[in-house]
Amino acid sequence: MNAPVFPVGNEKGCDRPILQERGQREVFCGLTSIVWLHRKIQDAFFLVIGSRTCAHLIQSAAGVMIFAEPRFATAVIEERDLAGRADLHDELDSVVGRLLERRPDIKLLFLVGSCPSEVIKLDLGRAASRLDAKLRERVRVLAYSGSGIETTFTQGEDACLSALVAEMPRMADEKGARLLVVGSLADVVEDRFRVLLEGMGIPVDFLPPRLSRDLPPVGPGTRFLLAQPFLGETARALEERGAKHLPAPFPFGEEGTTAWLGAAARSFDVPQARFEDVTAPARARARAGIARHRAALEGKSIFFFPDSQLEVPLARFLSRELGMKPVEVGTPYLHRKHLADDLDLLASDILVSEGQDVDRQLDRCRSAAPDLVVCGLGLANPLEAEGLTTKWSIELVFSPVHGYEHAGDLAELFARPLGRRGRLRV
Numbered sequence: 001m002n003a004p005v006f007p008v009g010n011e012k013g014c015d016r017p018i019l020q021e022r023g024q025r026e027v028f029c030g031l032t033s034i035v036w037l038h039r040k041i042q043d044a045f046f047l048v049i050g051s052r053t054c055a056h057l058i059q060s061a062a063g064v065m066i067f068a069e070p071r072f073a074t075a076v077i078e079e080r081d082l083a084g085r086a087d088l089h090d091e092l093d094s095v096v097g098r099l100l101e102r103r104p105d106i107k108l109l110f111l112v113g114s115c116p117s118e119v120i121k122l123d124l125g126r127a128a129s130r131l132d133a134k135l136r137e138r139v140r141v142l143a144y145s146g147s148g149i150e151t152t153f154t155q156g157e158d159a160c161l162s163a164l165v166a167e168m169p170r171m172a173d174e175k176g177a178r179l180l181v182v183g184s185l186a187d188v189v190e191d192r193f194r195v196l197l198e199g200m201g202i203p204v205d206f207l208p209p210r211l212s213r214d215l216p217p218v219g220p221g222t223r224f225l226l227a228q229p230f231l232g233e234t235a236r237a238l239e240e241r242g243a244k245h246l247p248a249p250f251p252f253g254e255e256g257t258t259a260w261l262g263a264a265a266r267s268f269d270v271p272q273a274r275f276e277d278v279t280a281p282a283r284a285r286a287r288a289g290i291a292r293h294r295a296a297l298e299g300k301s302i303f304f305f306p307d308s309q310l311e312v313p314l315a316r317f318l319s320r321e322l323g324m325k326p327v328e329v330g331t332p333y334l335h336r337k338h339l340a341d342d343l344d345l346l347a348s349d350i351l352v353s354e355g356q357d358v359d360r361q362l363d364r365c366r367s368a369a370p371d372l373v374v375c376g377l378g379l380a381n382p383l384e385a386e387g388l389t390t391k392w393s394i395e396l397v398f399s400p401v402h403g404y405e406h407a408g409d410l411a412e413l414f415a416r417p418l419g420r421r422g423r424l425r426v
């Protein structure tokens, strides 16, 4: 029996039916986002309070050699901690003390909660406040949860950034409006966006910054664009501090990037001619980059399992700019308001599902027999063994895929597995 289909009421009154699924899920936990966050905030350290499983997850996901002195580690909760034979707060203080002695470059320390720390109800928020008060001259200490209980892997970034919002200084001049781009972007992508936005005369900051001391100010003069669709809590925290969200499709492909930049341009009264002058060369390059992969992707069907929360804007990009045919677009969570523009651009006969009941979704996928399946690592190998062609969704978060200059690279990420499968069949 299928789950009920009922209409969604987003702010624009979209009544698109969404299939709601509540069952067995196959997703990574929020700790995974440390892999890209530790590269982005270059003076931050992520100390996971967790188990050996947590340590193995991050170590293997990041693929970092131990002698490379990565800016993340796991303080492993041992059996005697679980048995209540040790004072965990004392143990944590001692671990943090040793860490800071060894790594004087750390200026921002995140205590990251996990399933084990949540199960034993270790209050990391309280621990962070205590350590922050003690060490404030030397390092800032914040806490957030990356646990896999009821979360998916991109929510780790949302939890991290919403913890950072509380630390952003108050905007001194509330009359001078500034744009804030929210979401961790590869430096090369951030630099391109800065050039385009400043070329239009828009003053812009980025969250997270590359160095923790450069946290931008926030206040009623802040207008923000989300660069990622999984930042609902961060957006809410910014709005509580007076910032205003600019609704837009997400900046994937030429169309999405133009609409996203266009939302900022409208808000800052940039004349149309100036917008055209600044964006035209990059738009042309994006169209050329996309065109190189159109023949490989046009007319091919694609099925998204819920994983990264990027699924809806990616399906919009692939269907509208490359002619692909999404069969089902599954996403772990659907923020109706933030995804309203992307949902509006997705053809109405494409099934959008939220949440997961993995067995039923596998049945739908097998019966659709799509040309390409986008899914997590756990499903990819079994589906490949059944003869389906897969793309790991986590790669889409690890790779620079936003904006004009990477539109062709983004298309290539989907064309590559199809090409590989074609070569294997020859």
Ligand code: SF4
Residues within 6 Å of the ligand: 029, 030, 031, 050, 051, 053, 054, 055, 057, 113, 114, 115, 116, 146, 147, 148, 149
């Ligand atoms: S946080 Fe939970 S789901 Fe993630 S690795 Fe640790 S135990 Fe596993």
